[in-house]
Amino acid sequence: MLSTLQDLDLVFEAELPAHANTIEAINAEAFGPGRFTRAAERVREHSSHALALSRVAVLRGEVVGSVRLTPVRIGDAPVLMLGPLAVRPSFKKRGIGRMLLSLAADAARAAGETAIFLVGDRAYYMPLGYQPLPLGSVRMPGPVDEARILGLALVPGAFDGINGAVLPRR
């Protein structure tokens, strides 16, 4: 029985166009049909995720986990929106989610990005460095529990003064 990340013959790499169908299946399995009604999905309808910053976990040629980063802006500040993050159920709890988040943040930093935000569970993301953003500072294009809007500054102070609607980059 495989139990740790080290035991798995896993490769982490940038997302490729050929991964799209499997990622769609993983997200469908993780979030169900309701995923298309989420506010983050409204954002993604108008802005494409960046393949070069998005990461997949691949086991013997098959994607088993995925995280996507989408370039957007909050007001005038360029930021990345993270999501969806999902791991195939049989591969959960081996550190794949954490590794995907860490590698995506590294890729973003290397590309000169300064900030990542997401809508997600505090209990999962806060131990990984994400912090709640000031209530009301990020206006999503749809209903969202504002307490779940979290940010990771890739450079110190990256979220200082950020306030506004989440919109496509100009």
Ligand SMILES: CC(C)(COP(=O)(O)OP(=O)(O)OC[C@H]1O[C@@H](n2cnc3c(N)ncnc32)[C@H](O)[C@@H]1OP(=O)(O)O)[C@@H](O)C(=O)NCCC(=O)NCCS
């Ligand atoms: C969330 C998810 C991506 C984590 O992937 P993973 O590879 O299992 O993550 P890791 O192995 O890095 O971390 C697992 C730990 O996170 C915990 N965890 C998972 N989801 C959590 C949540 N929503 N809140 C708090 N803790 C959570 C697990 O219980 C586990 O804890 P343990 O290490 O004490 O056993 C995966 O559970 C998943 O695909 N879930 C369905 C989709 C989803 O909810 N995505 C996140 C949107 S906010």
